[in-house]
Amino acid sequence: MQVHVDVRVDLSNKRIRFRGRMAESECMSNLENVQTMHSTPVVRIVAKARLPSRFGTFTVVGFESEDGKEHSAVIHGDVEGHSAVPLRVHSECFTGDVMGSLRCDCRDQLEASLGMIAGEERGVVLYLRQEGRGIGLANKIRAYALQDAGLDTVQANHALGFQDDERRYDVAAEMIRQLGIESIQLITNNPNKIAGLQAWGVKVDGRIPLKMPPNEFNWAYLQTKKSKSGHLL
Numbered sequence: 228m229q230v231h232v233d234v235r236v237d238l239s240n241k242r243i244r245f246r247g248r249m250a251e252s253e254c255m256s257n258l259e260n261v262q263t264m265h266s267t268p269v270v271r272i273v274a275k276a277r278l279p280s281r282f283g284t285f286t287v288v289g290f291e292s293e294d295g296k297e298h299s300a301v302i303h304g305d306v307e308g309h310s311a312v313p314l315r316v317h318s319e320c321f322t323g324d325v326m327g328s329l330r331c332d333c334r335d336q337l338e339a340s341l342g343m344i345a346g347e348e349r350g351v352v353l354y355l356r357q358e359g360r361g362i363g364l365a366n367k368i369r370a371y372a373l374q375d376a377g378l379d380t381v382q383a384n385h386a387l388g389f390q391d392d393e394r395r396y397d398v399a400a401e402m403i404r405q406l407g408i409e410s411i412q413l414i415t416n417n418p419n420k421i422a423g424l425q426a427w428g429v430k431v432d433g434r435i436p437l438k439m440p441p442n443e444f445n446w447a448y449l450q451t452k453k454s455k456s457g458h459l460l
């Protein structure tokens with residue numbers, strides 16, 4: 228029996244649609260494939276290697292997410308099957324992490340986290356590709372221009388039509404699950420991150436604060452984090 232179907236699959240937009248005429252059996256097997264695709268994780272491990280670094284020797288694990296982004300986990304010690312693993316969820320910051328920008332404290336926090344986990348029996352830094360709290364590099368630079376004109380971080384993001392924080396935690400939660408980590412101690416000053424991860428099923432046993440001394444360029448940014456974004460600084 229032939230059936231007429233109109234279904235196409237677009238995972239990035241979570242849309243499913245096939246089109247044309249096909250046998251009923253073929254249609255059913257396509258629907259099963261769609262179900263499988265939707266039950267597969269949003270992110271998967273694709274590579275793993277040793278990573279000697281200036282902080283210590285780590286293992287780096289490469290992940291790919293369904294939207295084509297490449298995330299990674301930098302791991303010290305054995306984390307699989309362990310509880311209360313010190314773990315930082317770090318969102319990519321090109322200007323800070325790579326270029327050493329003083330407009331934010333991202334690089335300081337990244338380096339402090341890597342140094343911290345290297346000194347512990349075990350620990351993880353997840354490096355997520357969500358630049359500028361999820362708005363992308365070009366928009367972050369636009370937001371910087373608005374900040375130069377007098378807006379704070381939150382006001383600038385709103386002026387560009389974004390939330391003050393567009394980061395998502397489903398990818399991080401799935402990475403933690405795939406690494407076999409039972410529970411974490413989150414290295415953060417941001418309680419929203421704890422709630423974000425818990426919402427996706429991560430067991431958070433505690434918080435390890437990161438105290439970074441401000442500089443003359445980022446003190447206002449840090450003040451906004453504290454007063455408007457609920458960071459515990």
Ligand SMILES: [Zn+2]
Pocket residue numbers: 320322323324331332333334
């Ligand atoms: Zn930054």
